[in-house]
Amino acid sequence: MVSTDEDGRTAQDASPADTADTTPRAGSPAAGAAVPGARMPRWLPRAMVLALALVAAFQLGSWAFHQLTGLLINILIAFFLALAIEPAVSWMASRGMRRGFATFLVFLGLAIVTAGFITLLGSMLAGQIIKIVEDFPDYLDSVINWVNHTFHTELKRVDVQEGLLHSDWLRKYAQNSAAGALDVSGQVLGGLFQLLTITLFAFYFAADGPRLRRTLCSVLPPARQAEVLRAWEIAVDKTGGYLYSRGVMALISGIAHYILLEALGVPYAPVLGVWVGLVSQFIPTIGTYLAGALPMLIAFTVNPLYAVWVLVFVVIYQQFENYMLQPKLTSKSVDIHPAVAFGSVIAGTALLGAVGALIAIPAVATLQAFLSAYVKRYDVTDDPRVQGHRRRNTGGPGLRTRARRLTQRLIWQRPAEEPESEGGSA
Numbered sequence: 001m002v003s004t005d006e007d008g009r010t011a012q013d014a015s016p017a018d019t020a021d022t023t024p025r026a027g028s029p030a031a032g033a034a035v036p037g038a039r040m041p042r043w044l045p046r047a048m049v050l051a052l053a054l055v056a057a058f059q060l061g062s063w064a065f066h067q068l069t070g071l072l073i074n075i076l077i078a079f080f081l082a083l084a085i086e087p088a089v090s091w092m093a094s095r096g097m098r099r100g101f102a103t104f105l106v107f108l109g110l111a112i113v114t115a116g117f118i119t120l121l122g123s124m125l126a127g128q129i130i131k132i133v134e135d136f137p138d139y140l141d142s143v144i145n146w147v148n149h150t151f152h153t154e155l156k157r158v159d160v161q162e163g164l165l166h167s168d169w170l171r172k173y174a175q176n177s178a179a180g181a182l183d184v185s186g187q188v189l190g191g192l193f194q195l196l197t198i199t200l201f202a203f204y205f206a207a208d209g210p211r212l213r214r215t216l217c218s219v220l221p222p223a224r225q226a227e228v229l230r231a232w233e234i235a236v237d238k239t240g241g242y243l244y245s246r247g248v249m250a251l252i253s254g255i256a257h258y259i260l261l262e263a264l265g266v267p268y269a270p271v272l273g274v275w276v277g278l279v280s281q282f283i284p285t286i287g288t289y290l291a292g293a294l295p296m297l298i299a300f301t302v303n304p305l306y307a308v309w310v311l312v313f314v315v316i317y318q319q320f321e322n323y324m325l326q327p328k329l330t331s332k333s334v335d336i337h338p339a340v341a342f343g344s345v346i347a348g349t350a351l352l353g354a355v356g357a358l359i360a361i362p363a364v365a366t367l368q369a370f371l372s373a374y375v376k377r378y379d380v381t382d383d384p385r386v387q388g389h390r391r392r393n394t395g396g397p398g399l400r401t402r403a404r405r406l407t408q409r410l411i412w413q414r415p416a417e418e419p420e421s422e423g424g425s426a
Helices: 016-022 043-067 069-094 099-151 157-165 168-207 209-217 222-264 269-282 287-302 304-333 338-352 354-374 399-425
Strands: none
Touching: 043 069, 069 099, 069 168, 069 209, 069 222, 069 354, 099 157, 099 168, 099 269, 168 209, 209 222, 222 269, 222 287, 222 304, 222 354, 269 287, 287 304, 338 354
């Protein structure tokens, strides 16, 4: 059978020209090979330029984000601070006062309270340092007497002082302390600049709050505007409620510890009471331990037994606060589970450090209250398994009843089987 092509012509009818065209010529490129003179596609240069531009933009954005991380954190702190003072500013503005002046008065009050606390704490620490320096010769004499009595040596305070003054490690320590003082000075200046940045941003956020909300809502449709304003209101309520509840608990804690320290005769009892109240409430997780450490040290200098009493009181008061005081104060203001609060503090610390630990609880409370409007809840049935109780089987007899019935059935069937067996044997 002769093969035919697509036009119906046989292979013998094909002309020599056709067969010559189908065979590759000598020196011509093979099928599928790139032609040396072929032009580059027009889209390829543009695609390469676009890819390089995207990579460069990503690298530039990453570098800028890392450089501006500190500024962004300061803006976040300032925003939450503005939310915290918003109720006070709005209350004074509703009484006819300008928002700018009302914000200034709020910040002035905060500055006075902070400066007074730092002054009292600094005077306490300075007094303790001066007392330690004045009593250092007596401490040194007691140590030398104990060493001479225990190891039968003849040390003198003059010899020990001369040895310390001419030692190499003291000279190196003085040099390192001088370098460390410069580093501390730089850190203090950086901290002051950071505090000034946070204060300015918080002032502008609070003073121009209505203008900021109007500008933000102007780029959103009306439905989204209502959601943004609702979220803003929830954030103000939760943040202000959190600080209010913490402030009340700090006041109660400070008064309680002040009464204890004053009764024991521990010096600087008012300052220590303020220290315990603020640190224990506004430093999450470890604030209680940091707050109780300083009063214990001061009480130990008076009488070691007093330090034990302070430790016992701190532990008992912490339990009272956790199980009785805190649930009543934070149930309406924050309303989050203690486990959720603890987890949010850990997550905030991992993300933003100490700043994240401070703003984690009001941020999670705001998010929870905002999302609760979009979560549909149902009534729970009165099932005992909800309370952790096992449900009893009421649809049929229990295991014990069924076993008793089976035993009775076997007993009744045995006499009936015995006559049949006797009849069969007969």
